[in-house]
């Protein structure tokens with residue numbers, strides 16, 4: 001798996017928000033990715049959770065006092081600022097946000113922020129009334145203008161019982177945002193459309209046909225393209241996966257819905273990566289549930305071939321397809337590449353162990369328009385996605 005956080009120094013600043021209780025989980029997940037974590041707590045934070053919890057988790061003292069002498073860090077605020085590869089302030093209270101916006105330095109956390117030349121990520125968390133107060137919004141705008149990175153809080157039910165925007169984002173999303181600081185931002189200029197998952201075609205109101213696609217390959221591509229700075233639209237059929245952080249997610253069910261969503265975005269994107277396993281056939285829909293006693297014979301008609309249509313209406317876009325096949329995947333992939341006017345096709349034999357639907361890994365062969373082939377070994381889908389994006393970047397660079 002990609003391990004961008006290995007040995008990275010993450011300084012975590014915890015403030016007096018109720019969401020402080022979620023920080024042990026963040027620390028554990030960062031450590032699982034190989035990161036080293038040290039914690040600063042404000043006085044407010046210590047009212048919610050004890051420093052002992054964090055010193056036990058991190059193996060370091062928890063730093064709380066700018067005037068205390070910590071033997072490993074004699075000038076505590078500057079030493080911690082130097083130690084950090086990134087300073088993450090999560091949860092960030094309205095109070096600390098106001099102090100940071102003013103450039104105040106009257107406690108350890110704010111002094112460290114002033115002394116820090118590394119990226120500072122602020123994750124506000126508070127009741128929606130607090131969050132939308134003009135003063136808080138103005139402070140957040142000021143932070144962004146002053147070079148801080150601010151993560152939008154999530155919507156949903158809050159600990160105070162109200163509903164709205166103000167929740168600390170999911171831990172996975174905070175980690176994805178942190179990881180972005182360690183990715184090259186080499187796709188920043190591009191807008192990329194990715195499709196993923198299966199499509200479903202209804203037989204009657206309770207039954208449908210679909211395929212085994214899990215969506216993992218397409219989701220990995222979308223996640224990493226966004227992490228590398230691309231503007232990403234992910235159009236996906238039904239899967240068990242969370243939409244990756246930072247992508248514009250469009251959820252669809254049928255092939256027709258996927259076609260409409262894809263064509264709406266098509267004119268404005270630089271590249272389309274069709275990793276979805278689109279249903280090739282659709283039954284005739286029966287509006288009433290078919291009774292068991294009546295038996296069931298399916299008449300299937302062909303759905304529209306979205307990739308072929310994209311090839312037909314192609315202008316400036318780079319078009320990348322996937323060919324999940326059995327038998328002779330390379331011959332079939334080559335045929336699709338030519339017929340559908342693709343720039344690149346990724347072929348895989350879904351009957352091979354570790355390749356294809358539902359697995360964490362994939363083994364693929366790339367075939368380019370000029371006939372060049374690249375056969376890659378079995379890799380995690382994220383690694384396939386990362387390498388594939390390198391190739392796509394190369395093709396996009398050549399096109400412009």
Ligand SMILES: Cc1cc2nc3c(=O)[nH]c(=O)nc-3n(C[C@H](O)[C@H](O)[C@H](O)COP(=O)(O)O)c2cc1C
Nearest residue numbers: 015016017018042044045093094095096125126127
């Ligand atoms: C039960 C409780 C929950 C609170 N939750 C939040 C919160 O989620 N976000 C916030 O900005 N302030 C919250 N506050 C208010 C802060 O704790 C208070 O402004 C405090 O001064 C912040 O201290 P600090 O910013 O120095 O950590 C809460 C207070 C209490 C008593």
